[in-house]
Amino acid sequence: MRLDRTPYDEKLDAILAASARVFAEKGYHNASIRDIARASGVSLSGLYYYFQSKEELLYLIQDHGLGTLLDRLEERLQRVVRPEDKLRVLIRNHLTYFVSNMAQMKVMSHEADSLTGEFKAQVNRKKRRFVDIAGEILNELNPNTDLDLRVSTFALYGMINWLYTWYRAERDPDADVLADTMTRIFIEGYRGNKVDPAMMSEAMLPS
Amino acid sequence: MRLDRTPYDEKLDAILAASARVFAEKGYHNASIRDIARASGVSLSGLYYYFQSKEELLYLIQDHGLGTLLDRLEERLQRVVRPEDKLRVLIRNHLTYFVSNMAQMKVMSHEADSLTGEFKAQVNRKKRRFVDIAGEILNELNPNTDLDLRVSTFALYGMINWLYTWYRAERDPDADVLADTMTRIFIEGYRGNKVDPAMMSEAMLPS
DNA sequence: GGTTGCACCGAACGTTCGATCGAACGGCGC
DNA sequence: GCGCCGTTCGATCGAACGTTCGGTGCAACC
Numbered sequence: 358m359r360l361d362r363t364p365y366d367e368k369l370d371a372i373l374a375a376s377a378r379v380f381a382e383k384g385y386h387n388a389s390i391r392d393i394a395r396a397s398g399v400s401l402s403g404l405y406y407y408f409q410s411k412e413e414l415l416y417l418i419q420d421h422g423l424g425t426l427l428d429r430l431e432e433r434l435q436r437v438v439r440p441e442d443k444l445r446v447l448i449r450n451h452l453t454y455f456v457s458n459m460a461q462m463k464v465m466s467h468e469a470d471s472l473t474g475e476f477k478a479q480v481n482r483k484k485r486r487f488v489d490i491a492g493e494i495l496n497e498l499n500p501n502t503d504l505d506l507r508v509s510t511f512a513l514y515g516m517i518n519w520l521y522t523w524y525r526a527e528r529d530p531d532a533d534v535l536a537d538t539m540t541r542i543f544i545e546g547y548r549g550n551k552v553d554p555a556m557m558s559e560a561m562l563p564s
Numbered sequence: 565m566r567l568d569r570t571p572y573d574e575k576l577d578a579i580l581a582a583s584a585r586v587f588a589e590k591g592y593h594n595a596s597i598r599d600i601a602r603a604s605g606v607s608l609s610g611l612y613y614y615f616q617s618k619e620e621l622l623y624l625i626q627d628h629g630l631g632t633l634l635d636r637l638e639e640r641l642q643r644v645v646r647p648e649d650k651l652r653v654l655i656r657n658h659l660t661y662f663v664s665n666m667a668q669m670k671v672m673s674h675e676a677d678s679l680t681g682e683f684k685a686q687v688n689r690k691k692r693r694f695v696d697i698a699g700e701i702l703n704e705l706n707p708n709t710d711l712d713l714r715v716s717t718f719a720l721y722g723m724i725n726w727l728y729t730w731y732r733a734e735r736d737p738d739a740d741v742l743a744d745t746m747t748r749i750f751i752e753g754y755r756g757n758k759v760d761p762a763m764m765s766e767a768m769l770p771s
Numbered sequence: 772g773g774t775t776g777c778a779c780c781g782a783a784c785g786t787t788c789g790a791t792c793g794a795a796c797g798g799c800g801c
Numbered sequence: 802g803c804g805c806c807g808t809t810c811g812a813t814c815g816a817a818c819g820t821t822c823g824g825t826g827c828a829a830c831c
Contacts, residue, residue: 365807384678386593390789402791403809411789467674469729471591505737508745511730512723519722522676530712538715546753572778597819609821610779618819 372397377418381460385471416476422461423483440497449536451517456532463521499548576614579604584625588667592678623683629668630690647704656743658724663739670728706755
């Protein structure tokens with residue numbers, strides 16, 4: 358089904374990859390289309406055959422990356438049942454993709470607000486899926502906690518998404534160790550905070 | 565000692581506050597000095613009486629904010645001794661300042677890479693202090709863990725600093741609840757991951 | 772009351788920005 | 802050999818950018 362990849366597709370992917378590198382290094386608004394032309398080996402005007410505006414270019418990078426990440430996540434989640442394993446899969450899925458595609462992941466994390474209008478709405482729809490999935494897993498992991506679910510969910514994604522600000526492949530552990538570290542901290546931390554039964558009134562106890 | 569605040573100081577602070585709002589809303593590179601002139605009520609050229617360049621303006625915002633945050637942190641840390649309390653103080657210090665100064669905190673978190681040269685070096689020096697302080701606390705909290713200290717430290721700051729991407733005061737809990745949630749997750753998660761004594765070889769046990 | 776210096780501004784500079792336009796290239800069907 | 806169409810590019814546009822320059826008002830001081 359992916360056998361019909363034309364030279365057009367290949368070149369578009371190359372342009373998106375080069376653009377992600379430029380956006381990651383200089384930031385979206387500080388990067389110029391001329392920078393991308395230089396990095397991709399295509400002329401300034403030639404680029405506009407592949408996208409209609411700079412903003413659409415950013416959208417293509419983000420939407421494609423989030424789509425890939427989401428597809429992989431949903432496929433991998435089907436293979437496990439315990440919430441602990443699901444959370445491990447989610448964290449590892451993110452971090453593995455991150456370490457392998459650092460430029461793209463930085464653009465996805467750091468340039469979230471640089472899109473406007475329908476571009477932003479479409480990307481936010483995909484991001485919402487990630488939030489919902491994590492929320493469901495946390496709820497399975499510890500249904501009886503008094504920790505705020507929304508705060509806990511974004512605390513989790515904060516741990517993960519902040520990576521682009523500090524991670525350096527040559528000195529830091531690989532993605533598996535990162536995922537293991539964050540998974541252990543978060544599972545232990547979230548699962549360990551159950552509501553203290555001694556604090557519950559009799560009315561709350563099962564009759 | 566702070567009684568010698570001149571009208572110049574007052575106006576500079578007002579300009580910095582207005583600039584932080586503009587930078588937070590539009591992003592540093594996407595915001596123009598003209599936007600800041602409009603937001604602060606000072607003419608375009610009049611602004612340059614208070615700073616020499618747009619980049620220095622960003623530096624002033626970041627350096628001043630980090631300085632305040634660091635001063636408060638070190639003062640509050642002196643009042644507690646248990647590592648659990650120290651970590652709680654650190655998290656609460658960050659989040660309280662964040663919620664009270666959202667624009668400034670967003671600029672500090674999101675525009676870290678927008679500075680160059682000596683500006684960036686000076687800001688990074690202050691940020692390093694935060695990393696070192698957190699690392700020392702985590703080490704006191706659980707000296708026997710096999711969790712990577714650097715990864716754990718940035719996981720903690722990721723939880724905290726990511727706040728600017730999702731927090732909305734009108735729907736989310738206040739800073740105290742945020743701090744309590746994150747503190748409980750992280751303390752339980754980090755302290756709970758001790759090296760399993762059953763996994764240790766005899767050579768590692770005290771003789 | 773002339774001089775100094777701080778605070779501030781309108782106008783303009785040179786440069787870079789995202790985007791467009793018309794022309795030209797090359798392979799393929801006819 | 803000719804026309805077509807997908808692809809590419811040099812030349813160029815108006816707008817916006819950060820910064821600078823010459824100058825103004827005004828309070829303080831001698």
